[in-house]
Amino acid sequence: xxxxxxxxxxxxxxxLEDVNLEIQAGEYFVLLGPPGSGKSVLLECLCGLxxxxxxxxxxxxxxxxxxxxxxxxxxxxxxxxALFPHWSVERNIACGLxxxxxxxxxxxxxxxxxxxxxxxxxxxxxxxxxxxxGEKQRVALARALAIEPRVLLLDEPVSxxxxxxxxxxCTELRQLQHELNITxxxxxxxxxxxxxxADRGAILQDGQFQQMGPLQELLRRPAxxxxxxxxxxQNIFTGRSVGPGPGGTTKVAVREAHFLVPGRWEGQVKxxxxxxxxxxxxxxxxxxxxLGVAIAMNHGRSVDLGAYVRVELLGxxxxxxxxxxxAFTSLKPNPQTDLLAVxxxxxxxxxxxxxx
Amino acid sequence: MFARAAYCSLVFFISSSxxxxxxxLMEWNAAVRFFTVAMWISLPLYFVAALLSIDTGTLGWxxxxxxxxxxxxxxxxxxxxxxxxxxxxxxxxxxAVVEVARSPFIGKALQLSVVTSVATTALAxxxxxxxxxxxxxxxxxxxxxADTIVDIPIVFPPLVAGLTLLxxxxxxxxxxxxxxxLGLEFVFQPKGIVLCQFVVSASFAIRSVKTAFDEVDxxxxxxxxxxxxxxxxxxxxxSLPLAGRGVVAGAILTWARAFGIFGPLMIFVGSFRGKTEVxxxxxxxxxxxxxxxxxLTVALLLISxxxxxxxxxxxxxxxxxxxx
Numbered sequence: 001x002x003x004x005x006x007x008x009x010x011x012x013x014x015x016l017e018d019v020n021l022e023i024q025a026g027e028y029f030v031l032l033g034p035p036g037s038g039k040s041v042l043l044e045c046l047c048g049l050x051x052x053x054x055x056x057x058x059x060x061x062x063x064x065x066x067x068x069x070x071x072x073x074x075x076x077x078x079x080x081x082a083l084f085p086h087w088s089v090e091r092n093i094a095c096g097l098x099x100x101x102x103x104x105x106x107x108x109x110x111x112x113x114x115x116x117x118x119x120x121x122x123x124x125x126x127x128x129x130x131x132x133x134g135e136k137q138r139v140a141l142a143r144a145l146a147i148e149p150r151v152l153l154l155d156e157p158v159s160x161x162x163x164x165x166x167x168x169x170c171t172e173l174r175q176l177q178h179e180l181n182i183t184x185x186x187x188x189x190x191x192x193x194x195x196x197x198a199d200r201g202a203i204l205q206d207g208q209f210q211q212m213g214p215l216q217e218l219l220r221r222p223a224x225x226x227x228x229x230x231x232x233x234q235n236i237f238t239g240r241s242v243g244p245g246p247g248g249t250t251k252v253a254v255r256e257a258h259f260l261v262p263g264r265w266e267g268q269v270k271x272x273x274x275x276x277x278x279x280x281x282x283x284x285x286x287x288x289x290x291l292g293v294a295i296a297m298n299h300g301r302s303v304d305l306g307a308y309v310r311v312e313l314l315g316x317x318x319x320x321x322x323x324x325x326x327a328f329t330s331l332k333p334n335p336q337t338d339l340l341a342v343x344x345x346x347x348x349x350x351x352x353x354x355x356x
Numbered sequence: 357m358f359a360r361a362a363y364c365s366l367v368f369f370i371s372s373s374x375x376x377x378x379x380x381l382m383e384w385n386a387a388v389r390f391f392t393v394a395m396w397i398s399l400p401l402y403f404v405a406a407l408l409s410i411d412t413g414t415l416g417w418x419x420x421x422x423x424x425x426x427x428x429x430x431x432x433x434x435x436x437x438x439x440x441x442x443x444x445x446x447x448x449x450x451x452a453v454v455e456v457a458r459s460p461f462i463g464k465a466l467q468l469s470v471v472t473s474v475a476t477t478a479l480a481x482x483x484x485x486x487x488x489x490x491x492x493x494x495x496x497x498x499x500x501x502a503d504t505i506v507d508i509p510i511v512f513p514p515l516v517a518g519l520t521l522l523x524x525x526x527x528x529x530x531x532x533x534x535x536x537x538l539g540l541e542f543v544f545q546p547k548g549i550v551l552c553q554f555v556v557s558a559s560f561a562i563r564s565v566k567t568a569f570d571e572v573d574x575x576x577x578x579x580x581x582x583x584x585x586x587x588x589x590x591x592x593x594x595s596l597p598l599a600g601r602g603v604v605a606g607a608i609l610t611w612a613r614a615f616g617i618f619g620p621l622m623i624f625v626g627s628f629r630g631k632t633e634v635x636x637x638x639x640x641x642x643x644x645x646x647x648x649x650x651x652l653t654v655a656l657l658l659i660s661x662x663x664x665x666x667x668x669x670x671x672x673x674x675x676x677x678x679x680x
Contacts, residue, residue, distance in 0.1 A: 044578070047578075047582050048581070048582070049578045049581065049582070056383070068581070068586075069578075069581040070582065070584045070585065070586065072580060072582075074582055075582075076579060076583075078575050078578070080575075080578055081575065082576050082578075082579045083576040084576060084580075084594060085598070086597050086598055095580070095583055095593070096583035096584045097584075098365065099580070099584035099585040099589055099593075101585040142646040146581075147583060148502045148585060161517075337513055
């Protein structure tokens with residue numbers, strides 16, 4: 001288990017303020033945020049490389065706030081791996097054990113075990129200079145795991161790899177974490193990477209947590225506009241409540257369009273609609289008789305992204321919809337084709353409430 | 357092909373030079389003339405072949421002109437330095453060599469030069485390694501000032517360094533107290549040679565080591581700390597080996613400066629035969645009494661020792677540190 005209690009740290013103009021975090025034993029947790037948001041700084045605080053100014057850090061049941069990095073039992077894989085260039089792969093993996101004065105036999109056995117686990121036995125005698133990005137990543141991971149740490153801290157471990165490698169390595173990381181049942185924090189700014197490794201995560205901005213919880217919740221129910229934008233929700237609108245709607249909803253006007261927002265709201269309402277929750281149909285189609293609003297739009301531009309088609313709609317307000325490839329082709333839209341965008345109240349998530 | 361031709365002409369040039377010098381010592385004038393001409397032919401041949409062996413890739417004529425331009429400066433400088441040494445070597449005679457070889461004072465001066473310069477280099481590195489690390493890693497008030505102070509001895513005229521040391525140990529309370537109470541006598545003593553050399557040359561080591569530590573990625577040290585190393589362990593196993601080349605470069609600069617120093621020694625320790633005389637002061641003493649051949653022979657001895665030592669440090673030193 002990892003717990004931080006009101007942790008504060010500052011360097012130059014940057015401040016981490018009152019960071020509270022709790023990660024269960026054996027959990028794979030992802031720390032998300034844009035570059036410069038403080039993810040790596042927080043990780044370095046956990047490693048003991050930054051001394052926190054206030055608050056407490058706990059790993060397991062042990063208060064490690066004032067402990068030296070080597071006493072914390074953390075396996076740290078920094079960005080770009082920071083492998084020791086003057087040593088062989090074998091010496092890199094074994095260096096933590098040597099530093100801890102393990103016996104010669106133990107060093108050999110443990111190095112071989114970790115190398116086998118990560119499939120890098122054939123690299124042991126090689127130098128660092130000629131390794132590929134993926135090989136370096138494995139060596140760095142092996143080096144961190146060789147000391148049998150209680151927690152694993154990975155700082156953007158796949159950012160230096162190409163797209164095709166990333167997916168594979170993320171799957172392997174998840175499997176490895178599952179096998180070892182080691183509490184892991186994975187820092188990333190990439191959503192696909194986060195979803196492929198972790199179930200729970202947190203989003204940092206300017207040293208402050210914006211939201212923490214299951215990733216699906218961050219995606220479906222973002223706490224604020226920053227989280228919504230980070231989770232790639234492009235449809236964020238601010239409207240004004242114009243009265244109650246059917247089924248416990250509120251009618252909210254945004255320019256000439258009206259939405260039904262779940263719950264009762266007054267005044268200004270900021271809300272988001274995920275692109276995949278917008279249903280598109282031809283203008284001459286009749287929407288099913290169910291709760292929802294249909295907004296007349298024109299087809300602007302669409303991009304086939306393989307897994308789905310991203311459709312940009314022009315109308316009283318710009319909307320972005322994602323739809324399966326087959327559904328999109330059945331619409332046969334041309335530029336300027338009239339379409340209806342149907343938005344159901346349960347697809348609408350309020351970000352910034354007016355008066356309830 | 358050009359590279360091979362360059363190596364051949366270089367070997368031919370060096371062999372001709374050595375044979376010409378030896379023939380000069382034997383007073384075989386015809387051989388001297390022949391091998392001097394061989395030198396003059398092989399030297400430009402070497403430079404042309406070396407230049408042609410440089411691959412300029414697809415850079416075309418502008419690239420080739422640029423390469424020729426930079427290479428000409430390199431050629432002019434190295435040729436001039438080498439020819440200066442050859443000119444000295446062709447000036448000396450067998451009698452001077454015999455005199456230098458037999459003189460007990462010159463032997464003692466050589467020994468003192470080597471011992472003091474090695475001691476100075478060791479002392480300079482003892483200061484340079486922690487100082488270079490501190491200047492490279494720690495942010496503290498007055499760091500810029502400390503960094504500047506390190507460079508002062510580099511711009512100090514060497515003569516002033518000797519004078520300043522003399523004033524400090526003879527005219528200040530602290531200086532006289534050190535000499536009288538700590539039993540450390542420097543003025544006109546062999547210990548003073550090391551002190552003089554240290555003052556004038558340590559800055560080179562500190563500057564070089566600091567630059568080397570600047571180039572070591574601090575994240576490597578941080579990772580070492582998380583893996584189980586103490587700060588000392590991280591320094592010894594990671595930072596120092598990775599800064600090894602810089603440390604060796606600093607040692608080379610310091611040793612070279614210390615080995616050849618002359619001005620401050622004349623003021624601070626004098627040149628007492630058999631006591632504080634080093635090779636550089638021997639050259640001065642010999643030429644001041646008109647013994648130019650002996651002075652030049654000692655100079656060549658000094659240059660030979662320096663070249664062998666520098667090559668050895670360069671080849672062996674870096675590897676030794678990386679194996680730490």
